[in-house]
Amino acid sequence: MPKLELPCLPLKVKADEVKELVQEELDENNWGEIEVPTPEIDLIPYYVFSFDSYSEVEEEKSKIRNVEESSQGTSSLNAVKNSLDDVIAEMVNPDGIQTSFDEPSKVKVNVKNPRFTLEEAKGVAQIKIAAQEKVPKSNVHIHGMRLVYVPFWVYKIELDEDNEIKLRINGFSGEFEGEESGIPYQGSTATELAKETLSDLRSAEGWSTFLTNWGKDLVLLFQPSKDHPNRWMMILVLLLIALFLLALGFVKLPTPQ
Structure with missing residues (x-):
């Protein structure tokens, strides 16, 4: 050596x-x-x-x-x-x-x-x-x-x-130089988030929880303006319809006895 x-x-x-x-x-x-x-x-x-x-x-x-x-x-x-x-x-x-x-x-x-x-x-x-x-x-x-x-x-x-x-x-102590390693955290990609969300929507309970949280976020995001006082409501309704149609393929609705 x-x-x-x-x-x-x-x-x-x-x-x-x-x-x-x-x-x-x-x-x-x-x-x-x-x-x-x-x-x-x-x-x-x-x-x-x-x-x-x-x-x-x-x-x-x-x-x-x-x-x-x-x-x-x-x-x-x-x-x-x-x-x-x-x-x-x-x-x-x-x-x-x-x-x-x-x-x-x-x-x-x-x-x-x-x-x-x-x-x-x-x-x-x-x-x-x-x-x-x-x-x-x-x-x-x-x-x-x-x-x-x-x-x-x-x-x-x-x-x-x-x-x-x-x-x-x-190489002597085994510690990263500085307080942290410096590796940034990689969040989920858009595709991964979509898969996780759709997986949650396979159950009626997951679907209900998702809609509740999502609705609260949208209310804060789409604030009304003077020109369009009902802007957020229109967007919310449209997105709800789109998600409902998407979820039909993942949520098994109970059948009447």
């Missing part, structure tokens, strides 16, 4: 596990007919670091500035997107960082290059933490910064002709 010599988190979530996870998300969002494609792996560089920050208050008379509040924490800087990510920082344990990445067989691995050096990253992180903590840049100290690559499984899924989405799953 080929190896890439770089500091990284291990790939704990294997191909079969992540495929099952993606399939479950597709099923839950009504895209179960779509076949899960072959994924790739992106190795994303993060600068992980610790920081100290403090705010000051100035005494009115002496003009001496004293420390009002201080805080410490850890964070990480995505070296591609140039954004802070506290979640990644929580995953990184110095003892768990590997010195090389084992490439899985038959999977393309893309190594993303950092957009800035370690020294540049310290300056960027200092500015971003200062904005986050609402303190001056000079009141933020960055230390212990190191570069770590994080593996992400990447799936490009074509939901339909005009809708392709990219799913990214953290």
